Amino acid sequence: MTRIKLFCAGGMSTSMLVNKMKEAAHKQGIEVEIAAYPETDIANQVAHCDVVLLGPQVGYRLTNVQNVCEPYKIPCGVIPMVDYGMMNGEKVLEFARSLATK
Numbered sequence: 705m706t707r708i709k710l711f712c713a714g715g716m717s718t719s720m721l722v723n724k725m726k727e728a729a730h731k732q733g734i735e736v737e738i739a740a741y742p743e744t745d746i747a748n749q750v751a752h753c754d755v756v757l758l759g760p761q762v763g764y765r766l767t768n769v770q771n772v773c774e775p776y777k778i779p780c781g782v783i784p785m786v787d788y789g790m791m792n793g794e795k796v797l798e799f800a801r802s803l804a805t806k
Contacts, residue, residue, distance in 0.1 A: 705735040707752065708800045710783070711743040711769075712759030717791075721783075724793025725800075736797070746772055755804045756780035757796070760788050779803040 708725070712718040718740040729736045741749055743762045750756060750772055756779070758769060763782035773780045781803050787795040 705737060706801065706804055707737045707754045708739075708757065708797075708804075709749055709753040709755070710738070710740045710757045710759065711746055711749075711762065712740065713743060713761050717788075718759050721788065721791055721793060721796060724791050725797045726793070728794040728797045732797075734797070734801075743769075750778060751776055753778060755800045757800055757803075758782045760785040779806055 710718045710722060722738050722740045725738050726736070729738070743758065743765060746756070746769055756769060756773055758766060758780065760783060766780070766782055769780050781799065783796055783799065786792075787799070
């Protein structure tokens, strides 16, 4: 099972994306655990996941987040703005899984 954590400024729109990603995973028969948190919680949550995704609105923090994730060997990336805006759970799930397999 892949544990994916999404981080954004407030959590409202990212929570909707989490639901879309869970639906996509269910349709594909993929076991995942996906949750959303405010970006201020990264340090507390990073040790308990396989992939970290940032919402585009906090993408400027990527370098800092990479520094937090690196000791745990956890890949991280910024969700593409188009997929985030369209709430494309399937594409974001695919992006997260691609990071996890690198």
